Amino acid sequence: MNLTFFGGAGEVGRNCIFLEAGGSSLLLDCGIKLGEKEEYPLLGKEHFTSIENIAISHTHMDHIGYLPFMYNKGCTAKIYATKPTRDLTQLLLSDYLRIHGKGDFDVNDIANVLKHYNIVEYGESVDISKELSMSFHNAGHILGSAMISISGEKNVLYTGDTNIRGTKILDGAEKNIEAEVLIIESTYGGKNDVHKSLKDNSNLLCKSINDTVDRNGKVLIPTFAVGRGQEILLILESYMRSGILRKVPIYVDGMVLKANRIYRHNVYYAKEEIKKRILMSEEDPFKSKFFFSPATLKKSEALAKPCIIVSTSGMLTGGPGLGYLKRLADGENNKVILVGYQAEGTLGRKISEGEKKVRIRGEEIDLKLETEQYEFSAHSDHNGLIELIDSIRGLKKIFLIHGEGNKPKELAEEIGDRYEVIMPRNSETFIL
Ligand SMILES: [Zn+2]
Ligand SMILES: [Zn+2]
CATH class of the missing domain: 3.60.15.10 (Ribonuclease Z/Hydroxyacylglutathione hydrolase-like)
Structure with missing residues (x-):
């Protein structure tokens, strides 16, 4: 061989x-x-x-x-x-x-x-x-x-x-x-490379989001459309439902929405608990009342108040996430939270390394918003x-x-x- x-x-x-x-x-x-x-x-x-x-x-x-x-x-x-x-x-x-x-x-x-x-x-x-x-x-x-x-x-x-x-x-x-x-x-x-437990990470993420919401800021979470996007959405959904996370709109944009649909159709491959919730109860976590999309809420309305935006791409190499980053960049109260691996040469990597002047779609942008990273790996x-x-x-x-x-x-x-x-x-x- x-x-x-x-x-x-x-x-x-x-x-x-x-x-x-x-x-x-x-x-x-x-x-x-x-x-x-x-x-x-x-x-x-x-x-x-x-x-x-x-x-x-x-x-x-x-x-x-x-x-x-x-x-x-x-x-x-x-x-x-x-x-x-x-x-x-x-x-x-x-x-x-x-x-x-x-x-x-x-x-x-x-x-x-x-x-x-x-x-x-x-x-x-x-x-x-x-x-x-x-x-x-x-x-x-x-x-x-x-x-x-x-x-x-x-x-x-x-x-x-x-x-x-x-x-x-x-x-x-x-x-x-x-x-x-x-x-x-x-x-x-x-x-x-030691990953925190899912629970510790989720708690840190929620605390960080709550802090931002409390000072009237907006949170952008760029994620991979497939995998991380669904994991993050389900974490936000369950912490919001239990009252730990402030109840603000979770605005989902980009391919992650389409991937959610494919996840639901293939739920047979997920773990038992999620399978049961989707197939046998009224509590489909992907259809949560906390989730909004451009189809159900205008972008300008969503962005007028504190909110959580979950959008692609995970390393900010493209997708609507870039547009949101541009819109939120100027607000010191806003925050971008990276939740996955940021490969060399990507905008996400630059941001995670503390760069404050970046090029987004050919335009030089000053990042005044806060940056954090949690490894939901x-x-x-x-x-x-x-x-x-x-x-x-x-x-x-x-x-x-x-x-x-x-x-x-x-x-x-x-x-x-x-x-x-x-x-x-x-x-x-x-x-x-
Ligand atoms: Zn992979
Ligand atoms: Zn890979």
């Missing part, structure tokens, strides 16, 4: 790993790196038409973004993914096309991508060739996210993005899987990653990817005594 890293090694973005076994091949994820400069996986032209199978771990652009580029260039590979992953793919790719559309692909290519999807359930085993079979396991990252275990000459487990802790909506990642070789993310692999932290790694049965070799700077190295230092740990570079090939 050969393993080549076409993207995602030593970086967060454009995950793309190529596995060859005998006569067959499998691509694990196919993402692009967003930011000031967009980066694509280092696949060659020949791969577009020769790759036969693609397995997708979950629907974030750093894992699916390159698909329409490939199908535009003649790719006919079968795509394997869970149902939420397929449903969310249409949403994310269409939105990307709308915002960044540059003629590399069009709506027909997105339709073509979707046509090639084959749905795989968690736990189901699928033969993809004589040499390879695979099965999907809950990754705990976003709805439908999967860790993919591939059986061939060796057993290889690819985690995609993974969170072993349960969240408001999801059960934590499955543990104790068997694999000789592991390809694992290390987004928060750093020694100092959809990823495992340093100890969580180690817990997941140590749970794997028969593990010998680990490839650390999807991590920036020193993070993979700091994780490698912790586990190097008991496994062979490799930090690959992009374009490197390994024989397993």
